[in-house]
Amino acid sequence: MTVRAQKFTPEVLLSAPRRSAGVPSADGTSILYTTSTYSFDSHAKTVELRCLNTESKESTLLVQENSISEPVWLPGEKDVFVCLKSEDKGKTSVLIATSTSKSGWKETTYAAGSIDAPASSLKIVRLSDSSYAVVLAAQCSPDGSLYNAETAPTTHSTGKLYKDLFVRHWDDYVTPQKNTLWYTTLTKAKDGKFELGKWVNALKGAGLESPVPPFGGTDSFDVSKTGIILVSKDPKMNPALSTKCNVYYVELSSFAEDPAPKPFEFTVPDFKGASTSPVFYPGGKKAVFLSLSTAGYESDKSQIFLIEDLKKDAVKRLFNQKKEGSLDKSPQSLVFSHDGNTLYFSAEDEGYSRLFALTSDPTNGEVLRPLTDTGSVSDIQPLENGDLFFTSSTLVDSSSYSIIGTSKADTQATKWTHSSTKDGSSLGLKSSQVSSIRTPASDPTVNKTVRSWVYKPSSFEEGKKYPLALLIHGGPQGAWGDSWSTRWNPAVYAEQGYIVITPNITGSTGYGQAFTDAIRKDWGGAPYHDLVNVMDWVAKNMPEVDMDRAVALGASYGGYMVNWLQGHDLGRRFKALVCHDGIFSFAGGLLATEELYFPFHDLGGTPWYSPKNAKTDTVNQAFDQTSLDAWNKNDPSHHLSNWATPQLVIHNEKDYRLCISEGLAAFNVLQARGIDSQFLTFPDENHWVLKPENSLVWHKVVLNWINKYAGLPAYCGDDEESEKFFGGVKESKEELVEMAGMGRPET
Template sequence: MTVRAQKFTPEVLLSAPRRSAGVPNADGSSVLYTTSTYSFETHAKTVELRSLDTKTQESRLLLQDNSISEPLWLPGEKEVYACLKSEDKGKTSILISMIMAGSSWKESTYTAGSIDAPASSLKITQLSEDSYAVVLAAQSSADGSLYNSGTAPKTQSTGKLYKSLFVRHWDDYVTPQKNSLWYATLTKAKDGKFELSKWVNALKGAGLESPVPPFGGTDSFDVSKSGIIFVSKDPKANPALSTKCDVYYIELSSFTEDPAPKPFEYTTKGFKGASASPVFLPDAKKAVFLSLSGAGYESDKSQIFLVEDLKKDSVKRLFNQKTEGSLDKSPQNLVFSHDGKTLYFSAEDQGYGRIFALTSDPTNGEVLRALTDTGYVSDIHPLSNGDVFYTSSSLVDYSSYSIIGTSKSESRAAKWTHSSSKDGSSLGLKASQVSSIRTPASDTTVNKTVHSWVYKPSNFEEGKKYPLALLIHGGPQGAWGDSWSTRWNPAVYAEQGYVVITPNITGSTGYGQAFTDAIRKDWGGAPYNDLVNVMDWVEKNMPEVDMTRTVALGASYGGYMVNWLQGHDLGRRFKALVCHDGIFSFAGGLLATEELYFPFHDLGGTPWYSPSANQTTDDAKQAFGQTSLDAWNKNDPSRYLDHWQTPQLVIHNEKDYRLCISEGLAAFNVLQARGIDSQFLTFPDENHWVLAPENSLVWHKVVLNWINKYVGLPAYCEDDEESADFFGGLKQDGGKTVEMPGMGKPET
């Protein structure tokens, strides 16, 4: 392979150490974390467990072991920590270790106990001076027993019979096995070492599942000396038609009770959507959690609820009306200060992921303050002295740990920080490459302007013209933020020589709930017009951009928008397009998805209602209302195929059960049949995303080669048989699609 890029490249992106969220001890003097590094030379991943001294900034290697994960401090300890270790045949051990000067990790580490299954989401809380409660997640069979796929008996047939909705989810077929929370105790023995008691399934016989799949983890539950609080999908609601998750509490006195007490359910009147992020107050007598009002809308505004008495169904909204109006954003990552007087959380806000502090004032009621300005916060840990430790990233920095003061007299600048990439300089990136623009919004009733990030090459020269790469985000209720990504990183394109623009069009999060909601039933309307306005504004106001050399790329909803561009005038302004896992047809794509509540909500109802027909009422209609087919029809890309003519790369993965691979194949087939230059890339082992480093490298090679050839930039690399199996594609007829007999050429 001949790589021509000299600076930040996909190889640099994918081989850079991926640092976990930092876990500080109580006073913030030491931070535990893991780094995962992939080598394209050895084709192997290396995981390191490390500790960082916040005073000296010295990072110490504790262990290099790919089976280690989720380190955390034992509560009340400054040097003793626990972590998970994956063993043979799916077994998971809990290791206890102590950071001691002059001692090796092996000398200070021992196994406290294990669970005979793959496990994750470790949480520990202190019960007494010598004992701790331990809770983790592992799968259970229908009878509540522990399930290990590696040791379970194998069936002779691979057939799966389903009799209701929700056949598969994300990238797996739904099985009888469910996630469960398991608890035990760590107790100090006479020799000073901790021993683990037997595990108890907290959810046995309850008909509940937690953490909530596919992405639920420690954010699905919390543990205190009084018990476990958790969220679970409502077992009475169909998961394909409803987002409803409820909050439950299991009261435990010793964490040895077997069987576990029956979970107590809390109700949130008028809120029928998903609940999340349950967190105990430090006194373990109260708790808070997040909840959404709509049963089919994942991107509604999160509301904070307070459980005033854990033993009673006493739930109330935490925000008062005055405070509510000051934060038109969705809180996440709830966590309390050590004294319980301040609730911290993060929220998307104008392209950033900021930390907010909510305190109670005797005179003014609840007071809300922002603690950070830039970057994107992903994890928050209050310290014992009142400061806050947090993990964040930015568009040029893949991992930063910081400590910030929280008193009103202190500035929002971090008083301590540690950047893994030295603020991007080790990658050849710098903050001055990133700026913002504001362009007219097409729907001024919700927002006057649309915010876009602009990313320029590190060697940018005034007076020189550069091609434009327009990146369209997914969701559609999502946003481009000041955050790092290993899948869609603007720096990769900027360092090829593009000016990159990432617009947060109608439907984006972090710019007010009305702006997020405005995309409903209008996928191809206001968002498309926002993109038109962005391109018009750039042409008039950014002379550094060569508007004769532009490309557009998008994934998921962004992929839908690429297909939509193909059928509309804006598509003709681009030299080439890239559609990753996008929607081709609403009937074929959205009705084959697993979470049907998503299209039913976003498009205003089910597509089988006709005002003139005498139709029976079904579950979907009751949940989402009856609508005409207007929203489904007018926003469907497949209705405009006669206008398709821009060269397009289509990428779609076989394990994408959110949007089936037939969507990508249909788009590619149309492009080929119409004689339009096109390519199709697929990964049989990837889902809606491309996560494996080797696959991701191939993805980047193909994408960059595709767009570069249309804007006059050098190919990123030579075609390489080791990178992918190019069956009659890249080199066929000099890289051009062969025109098929009897097929007309694209319209001019």
Template sequence: MTVRASKFTPEVLLSAPRRSSGKPNARGTLALFSVTTYSFESHSRKSEIRVLDIASSQSHLVTDDEKASDPNWIGDGNDVVWLKSGSDGKTTLVVANLSDTSKIHSYSAGVIDGPVSNIKLAKISDDAFAVAVVGQATPDGALYNPEKAPKQQSTGKVYTSLFVRHWDYYLSPQRNSIFYGRLTLEPSHVTNSSDKYTLSKLTNSLKGTGIESPIPPFGGTDHFDLSSSGIAFVAKDPDENPATNTKAHFYFIPIKTFTGLSTPEPIKVVVDGLEGACTSPVISPDGTKAVFLQMKKNGYESDKNRVILIPDLTNPFQTVELLASENGKGAWDSSPSSVSWSNDGNTLYLVAEATGRGILFSLPSNPADIKGLPKKLTTTGTVSDIAAASKSSNELFISSTSLVDNSYYSILDPAKPGELKLISSSSKGGKTFGLSQDQVSDIWFPGAGDYKVHAWVVKPSNFDSSKKYPLAYLIHGGPQGAWAESWSTRWNPAVFAEQGYVVITPNPTGSTSYGQDFVDAIQEEWGGRPYTDIVKGFEYIRDNLSYVDTDRAVALGASYGGYMMNWIQGNPLGRKFKALVTHDGVFSMANQISSDELYFPFHDLGGTLWDKRAQWERWDPSRLSGNWETPHLIIHNELDYRLPVSEGLAAFNVLQKRGVPSMYLTFPDENHWVLKPENSLQWHTVVLNWINKFAGLPPYKENNGGYEVNEPIKKMQDLKV
């Protein structure tokens, strides 16, 4: 966006360019990134791959092919590669040289016989590179191409074990797998013609193993790594049912030539005492070591990640837990989400949440050199990705977001923590949205116990401290999650603030980034301590923030936040709000037995439905539905298999039968989230019109923006024959 928006609206949010993390080249002069934009005028999406000149902060177009994705550098020069999907289900590996950005010519290095993504490369020699991509494999190990698959004449699906369905799809015989090959620079035999890269045939590294990686539904490049020494990856234990277990392992496949002539069996690394989920496997720059993250508890997806080092990949069974402690809890009370190596292999970089921010830390990779806790390198915003700024430097290229900036790139010298050099901001620090950091602050208030609860405060851009603004109280999902100082295109506090609200986003019991004990304390307490924290937050706002009008308060939440809206509706706090909004929330706790990942309710509610029935019923919102009387908007999507659509319908039925002003919005083609821009615009329009109506603010759009509202036929004469 180059023109400043007069007001930050849902249209501005949803049509703003969405920029990927930046990938610097070896010399540190250029950075690759992809960007997508959506136009509500043409109702179409535009995709580009661009290259940023780091010195000038100017970017140049590499390709605007909408089917291009996953740009990466090849080696130390200016050659790049990306994937191009085809209508026949095949994928082309495209190569180009960016030495002259005014004349970019690309060519095909090879065609892959199916859809793939998440490409990674590693140098084998001066003219050869290992390549790895992710695709779905058929039961016999072949790359699955849905365009070539035989058409079924019936639609029935038969299952004999869990999963039946996961997130937003029904399970099929196909499974994720990592395919590898070689990209070789071939000498040209044509006069005045340049040498070109050629892709070899790909080999399924997991064929016949029964192992699936990346782990669905969200695993990608964070679940595998590629080196000249082989492939490292994480995968769920194939001997455990994935619907009721999170148990996973680190695996290593030592590969020398990447020709596919022979693929060794994956070596499974079992870390004694750790039986939980794994992520972020990364091989050291010299290919001799590896590091990954693993949780301790099986069945608990929000346990603390431990940093596990493999000092010698030729003997991967020897592991070291960094930052371990005698009590087993770990010396560092943070849970890193990613880990990576410095260029020289002497330092590990960890990204972890800390007090509602996504912070970068450093830690010596040699256990003998660790003298204390990880060193904090950033202090604000949320780091989304890091990379070496160049091959010859210790500096880091950092991709980040904040509550007012949807993408900014910085350079950081780890020897100078906090001193980030801004390279590029997609929104000019929020200015193109009409936003500024001055709108953002935070508060701490007493919680249900001997602790304080943190919350972000986002004010309108035209805020006047002498005026009072209605409260928009936003409750996050998870429940083991947090409102962070980061950008969101689904729940963006600034969109609500620009309607005329003071937006406050508390992080009650169960929230991440305030220590593992605080996270764990929500187990068997879904409607207990978190609810009390939220009540106390409301009281603190009422008594201490003179510019907030709690007599015109509204509350909104999704997922666990949607559960909390339903719980609040049946409890005294529900009478403090003029209106509520539940997005994909729990209505009946017993119905969570129809969810996909059953380990989640089993853990959080203390056991199975049949063994812990009283505990499940204790925090059941439907149990208090006789108290429901606050106007309430219910949103639930039909492809949400985490929380089935019946949850939303049941809540709406109760409201309607009780005569409570209510509305129901559903999207047949969306899952737990609303991802399609046109659907998201309707979501925002309906939500903002609903809360504005009860908070005494003007409607966002008259007549719900023209979206169809289905009203019942109340009179027989309305029927037309």
């Protein structure tokens, strides 16, 4: 932004440029990235592809084009990069461009070829001086042929017949078409231009799907000279009942090989959960990946495994995190240094997503070093000189690029940094607004304290009292972190005049695996009492908070907790509540969800468990009858007689994770009991509200609702609040994840 915002509002949040992860050149001198900006005046989005010079810190506009995405430098070619361009009728072109041309984008950019379908997740590896391997993701039909929904034949009926699970997933009905990886070669011709070869389906006939839907992308596979390593849901397991993902290797003699050879599967004994982040060791002869041990559990601790020989089904744990004194965190996003001597990853740690380096020491074995202290790292890129480039954000800064030294001599010093918001100042925010508190945990045997972020107004004055906005996170295995979000951003509420508190209650990630696991079978127990302790502590120790003007808001599991508060004493300590896409009843809500393994694990089993059937019931045989108690004792709909606090209910029609009937049921109860309440819905949104126009309406309705009960001025007039824009701009999958401001979908 070129002009400093006078006040941080929803309009500022939603119209500020959203910068992608940076893509550094091998020497770190140039950074490719895109920015997406939405205008509420023109009701349109614009996307810019830009190049940032790290020495001058000057950013050059390469092209303004909404259909451009995923720039990737071409190894060995000075200033040359490849990107994708969406064309008419679903076609995707692969463009060759330069970052320093003075002739102009149109004069120097050309298509090396195309694929006749929507495509994403571009990866490129150098094979020789004049050729490259190109891999991307696009859908295929059951026979393995390329699928394009825009050109596929239409049927005369809209009926869909299902004979097994899945029926729906996230916000789509499941179809016979699947994600798959396509490979080809990119070769330099005699005229100096590059041309694509024939696309080959790497997984044809294998019964595998990669990237793993709905949010899998480049983290689902990696490419080397020797082939492709990938993860896919286990085809022998029902994806609605199992999280199990396996690791596979497609060995290629060349990237023109057709058909592709059968994928080779690696097994990890005793690990029955999901595998992610497969990464080749430099040279392509070894690989590492992450795997979870627990079946049906998405928030188990990730373990790092090494494949020393890609032709043998033998893996070993690279780093034993369960060992005494070891890292009690869950690694994400594995990346090797260029020399292969260091493995980098990020991990949630006490409210931050920190960057770690794992090296092998001849004397001490594997050595782990933290490289960052604060903020949240979202993308990691090693540079050829040994330095490390990464993208991150904080609670006040939406995007920061950094280069740090990684040797002990450098002491992880930051050598270069670039903030898109000047550390929040261009948005009217400052780091001094953010602090944290620690309050007693309900179960001190697991964790002694609960950490909460505290976000004060930028205009905060000592001696003045401010209403409280308590934000409850989703998951439930999730956490509030020192990171930016365009959905639940604490700054929006702070700048209205609230002191915002975001507690990381029992079940939160990044505070030890035992704390994360402790919420199992106890959704309404320990987390609820943690919130009681937070409120008691704030009332006693923060005189600047007006506890008589407190409001509470939550989404997904946070929405469940809002409904739980309604039925219990803590609910009476709030003037108003907001429940977004929350759970009203377990039988109706959780049994209608798409990923059934989630409630079956979190509540210890199924609500129909019977010891008589345990030997023959494969879904339930690992569980005991205490799961029945968990389903009953944690159900918000069992406490409807206590509901009394005014509540806004928001629920979207395309939320297939928690169906809209959950929101309607809650609103119906509130209305029937004569409790002041409102219901907001968006027919074209899923579990999240992502379209800018819809998001603005969401913020207007929410702020007007809580401000009324907290004694603050209305955010906008009734006529403005009631405006609803359901046309919107269709976003790509990558943009939706980025807009959501989080890495993992919450429940």
